[in-house]
Amino acid sequence: MEKGRSYTLKVWRQKNAASRGEFKTYQVNDVSSGSSFLEMLDILNEELTKKGEDPIHFDHDCREGICGTCSLFINGRPHGPEEEITVCQLHMRTFQDGQTITIEPWRARAFPVIKDLVVDRSAFDRIIQAGGFISVNTGAAPDANAIPIARENAEVAMDAAACIGCGACVAACKNASAMLFVAAKISQLAMLPQGKVERKRRAQKMVEQMDKEGFGSCTNTYACSAECPKGIEFTHIARLNREYLTSKFTS
Amino acid sequence: MSWFTETFTSSIGRKLLMSLTGIFLIMFLVIHLLGNLAVFKEDGGEAFNAYSAFMSTNVLIKSVSYVLYLSILAHSVIAAWLWISNKKARPAGYAVSNANENSTWASRSMMLLGSLVLIFIVIHLKDFWWQFKMGGTTDFEIDTLGNKNLYALVAAQFKSSATLVIYLIGLIALAIHLWHGFQSAFQTLGIEHERYTPAIRFLGKLYAVFIPAGFAAMPVYIFFFK
Numbered sequence: 001m002e003k004g005r006s007y008t009l010k011v012w013r014q015k016n017a018a019s020r021g022e023f024k025t026y027q028v029n030d031v032s033s034g035s036s037f038l039e040m041l042d043i044l045n046e047e048l049t050k051k052g053e054d055p056i057h058f059d060h061d062c063r064e065g066i067c068g069t070c071s072l073f074i075n076g077r078p079h080g081p082e083e084e085i086t087v088c089q090l091h092m093r094t095f096q097d098g099q100t101i102t103i104e105p106w107r108a109r110a111f112p113v114i115k116d117l118v119v120d121r122s123a124f125d126r127i128i129q130a131g132g133f134i135s136v137n138t139g140a141a142p143d144a145n146a147i148p149i150a151r152e153n154a155e156v157a158m159d160a161a162a163c164i165g166c167g168a169c170v171a172a173c174k175n176a177s178a179m180l181f182v183a184a185k186i187s188q189l190a191m192l193p194q195g196k197v198e199r200k201r202r203a204q205k206m207v208e209q210m211d212k213e214g215f216g217s218c219t220n221t222y223a224c225s226a227e228c229p230k231g232i233e234f235t236h237i238a239r240l241n242r243e244y245l246t247s248k249f250t251s
Numbered sequence: 252m253s254w255f256t257e258t259f260t261s262s263i264g265r266k267l268l269m270s271l272t273g274i275f276l277i278m279f280l281v282i283h284l285l286g287n288l289a290v291f292k293e294d295g296g297e298a299f300n301a302y303s304a305f306m307s308t309n310v311l312i313k314s315v316s317y318v319l320y321l322s323i324l325a326h327s328v329i330a331a332w333l334w335i336s337n338k339k340a341r342p343a344g345y346a347v348s349n350a351n352e353n354s355t356w357a358s359r360s361m362m363l364l365g366s367l368v369l370i371f372i373v374i375h376l377k378d379f380w381w382q383f384k385m386g387g388t389t390d391f392e393i394d395t396l397g398n399k400n401l402y403a404l405v406a407a408q409f410k411s412s413a414t415l416v417i418y419l420i421g422l423i424a425l426a427i428h429l430w431h432g433f434q435s436a437f438q439t440l441g442i443e444h445e446r447y448t449p450a451i452r453f454l455g456k457l458y459a460v461f462i463p464a465g466f467a468a469m470p471v472y473i474f475f476f477k
Contacts, residue, residue, distance in 0.1 A: 010346075012346075023346065073345060075347055075349060076345065076347040076348045076349030076350070076352075077349050077352055077353065081349075081352075102346060102347040104345055104346060104347070107341055107343055107344060107345055108340060108341055109339060109340050109341065109342055110340070172350075172353055174337070174341075174350065174354075174359050175337035175340055175341070176337075176340040176341040177262075177337075177340070179262075207261060207262070207263055208261070210262070211261055211262050214339070214340055215262075215340055216262070216336065216337035216339075216340030216341070217262035217263070217265065217266055217333055217336065217337060218262070218263075218266060218439070219337070219358060219359070219361060219435070220358065220431070220434075220435040220438045220439065221353075221354035221355070221358035221359055222353075222354060222358070223350065223353040223354040223359075226352070226353035226354065227353050234438070235443055237438065238438050238441045238442070238443030239441065239443075240263075240441075241263055241266075241267075241438070241439055241440065241441035242441030242443075243441075244261075244263045245263065245267060245440075245441060246441075248254075248258045248264070
């Protein structure tokens with residue numbers, strides 16, 4: 001059997017939102033190269049629990065890359081060094097045996113740390129509540145294909161809808177801007193006929209809420225797209241600018 | 252808040268103003284470079300002096316120059332405002348940041364580069380604009396065509412190695428600023444399409460290299476060859 005690997009972890013520990021945090025160094029041994037990053041943390045947490053120490057708190061849920069819950073800033077990049085994956089899809093074989101790994105929470109005024117590596121991302125929920133919806137009369141399900149949609153538009157909308165709201169874009173951006181997230185949500189509805197009714201109001205309300213939450217503005221560094229686990233393209237940000245500005249000048 | 256203040260104080264609204272003033276400044280640089288090419292004419296500065304006289308007396312150009320002053324001012328002030336709110340958006344930074352993996356240094360350093368360019372503009376204005384248009388400290392001779400001999404001042408200034416170094420630093424900062432800024436201005440305006448965005452990006456890179464290089468050629472030419 002393969003010999004387990006060892007890693008030195010520098011982990012951000014913070015008791016609660018009000019307390020000052022600090023880095024603590026941990027040694028984790030006998031980790032399989034096939035284990036995921038989160039499983040590696042599980043191993044460490046079991047040891048900490050046995051020793052009677054407070055385990056490291058981190059967000060996780062589906063562990064298959066579709067929920068957007070895991071949120072770790074690993075060695076200077078959101079979701080670690082690999083492209084287009086979440087932390088749960090990151091495997092320890094990416095790191096060399098004996099490597100030091102620094103783990104930090106997302107850093108943004110709008111994402112305050114709750115404990116250790118867990119941040120409060122409800123700012124995203126409030127942006128969605130401000131306008132990321134469509135109003136429809138419920139009732140019997142409408143016929144499929146009753147509303148014709150051009151294939152190109154459907155594709156763009158589906159690409160945008162791949163956003164899982166993890167916040168890696170905010171974490172990666174030097175301005176902690178949420179533009180890629182908002183752009184994805186605006187695009188996915190602006191491209192479809194169902195989204196037309198609230199289109200102008202939506203762009204204005206969501207941007208207004210985004211600013212109110214304290215996210216920064218967009219410098220077009222495109223770090224967000226480079227780090228997005230779902231590969232959402234920054235061209236959606238151009239569409240958001242277009243949607244917002246035309247709505248402002250025509251309504 | 253009124254519609255106006257609401258629109259232009261929003262994050263995207265402020266970026267719109269950055270973009271529009273930036274594009275105006277980009278257009279200005281082309282005109283500024285083309286006109287100043289007169290400096291290369293081997294006529295003792297007559298063509299350059301005539302051009303300078305025209306630029307400072309023509310009514311249309313005079314009125315556009317106020318738009319220019321306003322654009323430089325607005326571009327700087329709004330940039331500072333955005334920079335402050337962007338800093339506030341991340342009060343605690345990262346211990347380890349590997350930003351080179353996801354973005355270019357130029358795109359992350361627009362404030363630094365812009366500040367260098369602004370300092371350069373102040374020096375540049377003091378060197379020539381202040382002397383030529385605002386009285387300044389230089390007594391201009393009158394050339395054979397009856398124009399103030401600005402060329403003599405330019406030639407004298409660019410003979411100084413300190414001036415040469417300052418101008419080259421300023422222009423390199425400008426080049427890197429434009430390397431990101433040109434396409435960024437169009438992205439902010441929402442002017443983006445797979446059909447023409449590659450052309451905008453290519454043009455932006457060409458512009459960022461050749462326009463500053465054209466300006467740099469002037470002090471270099473005078474310093475080494477005159």
